[in-house]
Amino acid sequence: MARIDVIMPQMGESIAEGTLSKWLKKVGDAVKRDEMIFEISTDKVDAEIPAPSAGILAEIKVPEGKTVPVQTVVAVIETEASVGASPAAPRATVPAASAGSSAVASSASSPAKAAAAPAPAAAPSAPVSASPRAPQTLTPAAATLRPAPTGNGTETADDRLRRLSTPLVRKIAAEHNVEIAGIPGSGHAGRVTKKDILGFIESGAPSSPAPPVSPASPVSRSAAWPEGAPSASNPAWEASPWEGDRVEPMSRIRQLTAEHMVFSRRTSAHVTSYYEVDISAIQKLREKNKKLYEERGAKLTYLGFIVKAVADNLRKHPIVNAAVQGTSIIYRGQINIGIAVALDWGLIVPVIKKADELSLLGVVKTMHDLADRARAKKLKPDEVQQGTFTITNPGVFGSYIGAPIINQPQVAILGVGAIEKRPRVVTMEDGTEAIVPRMMTMLSMTYDHRVVDGADADRFFGDVKKMLESFPAAAV
Amino acid sequence: MPEVTYLEALRQGLQEEMRRDERVFILGEDVGTYGGAFKVTEGFVEEFGAGRIIDTPIAEAAIVGAAAGAAHMGLRPVAEMQFIDFISCAYDMLTNYVATARYRAGLPTPMVVRGPCGGYVRGGPFHSQNPEAAFLHTPGLKIVCPATARDAKGLIKAAIRDDDPVLYFEHKYLYRRIKENLPEGEEIVTPIGKARLAREGKDLSIITWSAMVWKALEAAEKMEKEDGVSVEVLDLRTLLPMDDEAILATVKKTNKVMIAHEDTRTGGVAGEITARINESAFEWLDGPIFRVTAADVPLPYAPTLEDYVLPQTDDILKVARKLAAY
Numbered sequence: 001m002a003r004i005d006v007i008m009p010q011m012g013e014s015i016a017e018g019t020l021s022k023w024l025k026k027v028g029d030a031v032k033r034d035e036m037i038f039e040i041s042t043d044k045v046d047a048e049i050p051a052p053s054a055g056i057l058a059e060i061k062v063p064e065g066k067t068v069p070v071q072t073v074v075a076v077i078e079t080e081a082s083v084g085a086s087p088a089a090p091r092a093t094v095p096a097a098s099a100g101s102s103a104v105a106s107s108a109s110s111p112a113k114a115a116a117a118p119a120p121a122a123a124p125s126a127p128v129s130a131s132p133r134a135p136q137t138l139t140p141a142a143a144t145l146r147p148a149p150t151g152n153g154t155e156t157a158d159d160r161l162r163r164l165s166t167p168l169v170r171k172i173a174a175e176h177n178v179e180i181a182g183i184p185g186s187g188h189a190g191r192v193t194k195k196d197i198l199g200f201i202e203s204g205a206p207s208s209p210a211p212p213v214s215p216a217s218p219v220s221r222s223a224a225w226p227e228g229a230p231s232a233s234n235p236a237w238e239a240s241p242w243e244g245d246r247v248e249p250m251s252r253i254r255q256l257t258a259e260h261m262v263f264s265r266r267t268s269a270h271v272t273s274y275y276e277v278d279i280s281a282i283q284k285l286r287e288k289n290k291k292l293y294e295e296r297g298a299k300l301t302y303l304g305f306i307v308k309a310v311a312d313n314l315r316k317h318p319i320v321n322a323a324v325q326g327t328s329i330i331y332r333g334q335i336n337i338g339i340a341v342a343l344d345w346g347l348i349v350p351v352i353k354k355a356d357e358l359s360l361l362g363v364v365k366t367m368h369d370l371a372d373r374a375r376a377k378k379l380k381p382d383e384v385q386q387g388t389f390t391i392t393n394p395g396v397f398g399s400y401i402g403a404p405i406i407n408q409p410q411v412a413i414l415g416v417g418a419i420e421k422r423p424r425v426v427t428m429e430d431g432t433e434a435i436v437p438r439m440m441t442m443l444s445m446t447y448d449h450r451v452v453d454g455a456d457a458d459r460f461f462g463d464v465k466k467m468l469e470s471f472p473a474a475a476v
Numbered sequence: 477m478p479e480v481t482y483l484e485a486l487r488q489g490l491q492e493e494m495r496r497d498e499r500v501f502i503l504g505e506d507v508g509t510y511g512g513a514f515k516v517t518e519g520f521v522e523e524f525g526a527g528r529i530i531d532t533p534i535a536e537a538a539i540v541g542a543a544a545g546a547a548h549m550g551l552r553p554v555a556e557m558q559f560i561d562f563i564s565c566a567y568d569m570l571t572n573y574v575a576t577a578r579y580r581a582g583l584p585t586p587m588v589v590r591g592p593c594g595g596y597v598r599g600g601p602f603h604s605q606n607p608e609a610a611f612l613h614t615p616g617l618k619i620v621c622p623a624t625a626r627d628a629k630g631l632i633k634a635a636i637r638d639d640d641p642v643l644y645f646e647h648k649y650l651y652r653r654i655k656e657n658l659p660e661g662e663e664i665v666t667p668i669g670k671a672r673l674a675r676e677g678k679d680l681s682i683i684t685w686s687a688m689v690w691k692a693l694e695a696a697e698k699m700e701k702e703d704g705v706s707v708e709v710l711d712l713r714t715l716l717p718m719d720d721e722a723i724l725a726t727v728k729k730t731n732k733v734m735i736a737h738e739d740t741r742t743g744g745v746a747g748e749i750t751a752r753i754n755e756s757a758f759e760w761l762d763g764p765i766f767r768v769t770a771a772d773v774p775l776p777y778a779p780t781l782e783d784y785v786l787p788q789t790d791d792i793l794k795v796a797r798k799l800a801a802y
Contacts, residue, residue: 167759191802194762
């Protein structure tokens with residue numbers, strides 16, 4: 001018999017910890033190699049994690065709902081010698097996401113590197129979806145995905161170490177008003193040491209009244225969150241439960257979204273422009289080509305046309321495909337379009353990489369593949385990273401239009417309103433005017449006025465509108 | 477500056493005090509003509525005469541009792557235990573009588589009980605003990621444990637000059653292994669109750685005394701070289717009264733503390749130090765207080781077993797690394 005440690009994998013370079021959301025196996029269960037044994041949820045993605053080896057699940061060290069640093073041993077599998085596992089190799093790295101073995105390559109990256117990574121791409125504002133059929137039950141029930149610690153005695157000594165800080169660290173934390181849980185730890189089992197907390201404070205972390213934000217995304221806060229955190233501590237506005245209320249802790253994804261949205265509002269100078277777009281031409285193209293696309297395994301949606309129009313016009317308007325770094329503007333070389341996807345348990349923004357290099361067919365195929373895998377928790381970490389522009393689609397729920405919040409560190413986000421027939425004044429061929437029903441939608445674009453002026457935004461937006469209203473049939 | 481051993485330094489201290497103050501005298505088994513089992517008092521009987529270097533029967537309770545009486549009468553006796561292990565024979569005299577005399581009768585008892593302690597010399601269970609913990613619990617006594625030649629000299633002189641009973645535990649492993657340059661003619665008196673910073677460091681502290689000081693220093697060197705961890709070593713020198721100030725200073729400085737002592741673990745002095753830190757500097761700790769001690773067994777004769785039971789440099793190193801990584 002050999003004992004193989006099962007560890008919390010590193011799901012991408014900037015990820016320091018993961019939440020064990022669900023055990024798919026019980027202690028005593030036989031597991032096959034690569035059989036999914038638990039589910040995790042990290043800053044970026046949710047994923048199922050396969051067994052590193054065949055054997056019996058001998059010990060569960062991390063209970064459901066617990067967040068632990070990457071590389072933490074979460075379980076032990078006992079193998080039979082005949083399986084061929086060497087007893088001298090106790091620590092086997094689990095392949096990363098079930099779908100994403102490519103993430104393994106980066107799993108050895110140093111924690112220091114992780115600490116320097118930028119804020120994670122979370123999600124834009126409204127509950128939106130890339131697909132009209134997206135489930136929209138964004139109720140608090142989503143929190144049940146992250147069950148509360150069961151207190152069933154599965155907490156290990158290492159867990160306790162991570163959770164419990166030493167007296168000195170607590171004292172320093174109190175003096176500087178910092179949240180210990182939000183500091184990456186380098187000590188045993190990821191414990192926050194004196195060095196860690198002093199380094200954190202020195203790095204200019206939010207020192208003034210620390211907002212009672214989640215332990216989520218600690219690294220990003222230290223690296224990218226500026227000083228002057230919002231004062232969420234005004235007791236006059238603080239909510240407290242009344243009799244009959246139900247209180248549930250936010251899920252990790254909820255906390256991240258909350259933090260990200262407030263951060264974005266505080267960071268960018270949000271301005272929103274609205275354009276009404278006549279997409280009757282697209283409607284015709286769509287009707288005409290729907291079958292053809294279906295035969296090729298793709299669903300031709302209105303959103304596909306919009307993504308394509310945005311991707312094709314961003315190259316001409318690089319300021320809209322940019323990011324702000326201090327007093328510099330980063331003009332992105334790639335056009336990577338994030339699409340907000342509403343999930344039962346929150347929002348995620350998978351990214352269509354190099355969208356301008358894809359045909360319309362390529363765009364819709366990629367988009368729907370990403371959306372499907374987002375719902376199945378099969379996204380790879382790099383598939384939610386490096387977006388340069390985001391599109392969100394609240395219209396599927398009937399919204400006329402909304403003003404989305406920018407997905408940091410990008411500078412613009414496009415919102416799509418409901419698509420429906422509306423009366424419109426049209427000049428007829430004989431020069432007379434008439435009110436006719438047309439397939440219409442509203443588009444909104446929120447941009448960061450720090451770097452994008454109204455003229456820049458509207459020039460880009462105008463080009464997108466023009467392309468949508470006279471979409472080249474040859475491109476379909 | 478002549479190089480002197482730990483033993484020679486102790487000898488000089490005794491000699492200087494006997495020359496300085498004729499009330500000082502030595503009594504013990506074979507201290508006279510034979511010059512002591514380890515030759516600490518070799519030649520003393522020739523210089524000071526049999527009246528001040530007194531050979532006694534093998535009766536530790538009698539030696540301590542006689543010394544106590546002489547001290548009450550105004551003399552300053554230095555009683556030698558041939559091996560400190562046998563101080564247990566005088567336990568009753570020391571704890572019931574000597575330690576309480578000032579409280580009971582207002583009688584100062586300026587006496588020293590000294591003797592070779594410690595292992596690493598294949599001495600077995602009767603000739604290797606470290607009895608400090610047995611007396612730490614007795615108010616009224618003072619306990620000193622020199623680690624260096626300078627302190628061997630300085631502490632015996634301070635002990636002799638002290639108006640209270642002082643137990644002076646000299647480590648026999650250090651007798652001839654430690655050599656230092658001590659300036660001739662310099663009056664070396666080490667204040668009782670003051671610890672010595674044997675090595676400055678910033679990442680973690682080892683609190684220790686006696687022969688373990690040297691092992692701690694060795695481990696500290698290794699840590700610095702191999703791990704880049706800066707280790708502070710605090711040589712307590714006096715166990716009773718304990719230098720709380722120095723202990724707290726090092727705790728507040730490095731925030732990670734371990735205690736190394738040669739005595740067995742359970743009920744050892746490390747426990748007392750741990751408790752003091754816990755009470756006075758809890759908020760300064762960035763890790764648990766670890767102990768490195770002998771195992772809880774009588775010391776075996778067999779060399780391999782003695783090496784196993786007694787704390788070695790590698791044991792300190794192992795625990796120090798664990799603490800540094802904590």
